[in-house]
Amino acid sequence: MTLHIALVHYPTVDKQGDVAATSVTNLDIHDLSRAGRTYGTDGFWIVHPYPPMHRYVHRVLRHWKEGWGSTYNPTRKESLHVTEMANDLGEVAARLETAYPGREVVWVATSARRTATHLEYREMRRWLADENDDRVFVLVFGTGWGLHPCAMEEMDFVLEPVCGPTDWNHLSVRAAAGIILDRLLGVGREIV
Amino acid sequence: MTLHIALVHYPTVDKQGDVAATSVTNLDIHDLSRAGRTYGTDGFWIVHPYPPMHRYVHRVLRHWKEGWGSTYNPTRKESLHVTEMANDLGEVAARLETAYPGREVVWVATSARRTATHLEYREMRRWLADENDDRVFVLVFGTGWGLHPCAMEEMDFVLEPVCGPTDWNHLSVRAAAGIILDRLLGVGREIV
Secondary structure (H helix, E strand, C coil): CCEEEECCCCECCCCCEEEECCCCHHHHHHHHHHHHHCCCCCCCCCCCCCCCHHHHHHHHHHHCCCCCCCCCCCHHHHHHHCCCEECCCHHHHHHHHCCCCEEEEEEECCCCCCCCCCCHHHHHHHHCCCCCCEEEEEEEEECCCCHHHHHCCCCCEECCCCCCCCCCCCCCCHHHHHHHHHHHCCCCCCCC | CCCEEECCCCCCCCCCCCCCCCCHHHHHHHHHHHHHHEEEEEEEEEEEEEEEHHHHHHHHHHHHHHCCCHCHHHHHHHHCEEEEECCHHHHHHHHHHHHHCCCCCEEEEECCCCCCCEEEEEHHHHHCCCCCCCCCCEEEEECCEECCHHHCCCEEECCCCCCCCCCCCCCHHHHHHHHHHHHHHHHCCCCC
């Protein structure tokens, strides 16, 4: 399997439904990197168009990968190994094309809202488990109140929302990313 | 089912294995409350012995439950409805005895480390789904490098660790709590 994850800070929607950019949150960098490392993903793209946010993330990465943090807690260094910044999903697409020449890239959005047609976990789990499937999958998470429709339109699939036994599912992206990776790749269980 | 979650900040272990108290993290309050609300848990106990930490958490709770935050984002208010502070697990036990007189309380620790005997997800999932099982379950999460052995000894069960397809599982407690609740209560799948 080849699976990347992307955390998009722009274009997202705010609570009024307007287009918005959100700030990068320190714990998002770590939590999604650690979840990605646990489930064996091949890359984690932090997507933000604003240069000062790139400088902030690079400073955090440097601390844990090369600075004092790299010896204080080496597991952080291991988890941040494939964490990268990109300005937008177009840049992610271009860099994936360079990294995986000739291979199809499949964009899978996540959303807390139920859509008319969605990709089921069991289906995507099957794709990821199939050794003959050489597509490059990108699982896309939105921050704020979710990915903006203009980004949603570019996706190939929208994964079914995460649901518990209640009608309430306002999960943090840190929990949702962990749960979705576990539904797709968790060991010691099957989804039937 | 009756299920509570508890996030323990003391006694935990630090990276040397010594007993330690960790600070409460703002996003832990929200992320575990939101995950608990999504999966229909009956209570979320933030366990810390240090009074200033209680004041800090109460201030955060007040902001979202009664203050400006309660109208800015009402979903936060909904998620924090059953979030409480306690000084230690003994206080949690006493308050659960008062809330559920005569009912057995079952303490289930979580751990990233594999133990000789552990409780399987499918077993606990069965207990929670059984309408005739009137036990009160408490799922206990440790911060830092995990629950201290002296707290571990008081537990009735240790849940099996969360594993992906790699040998690395240093998940954040925010992701781990979401994943474990989803393994126990997620809808749209069965664990076989």
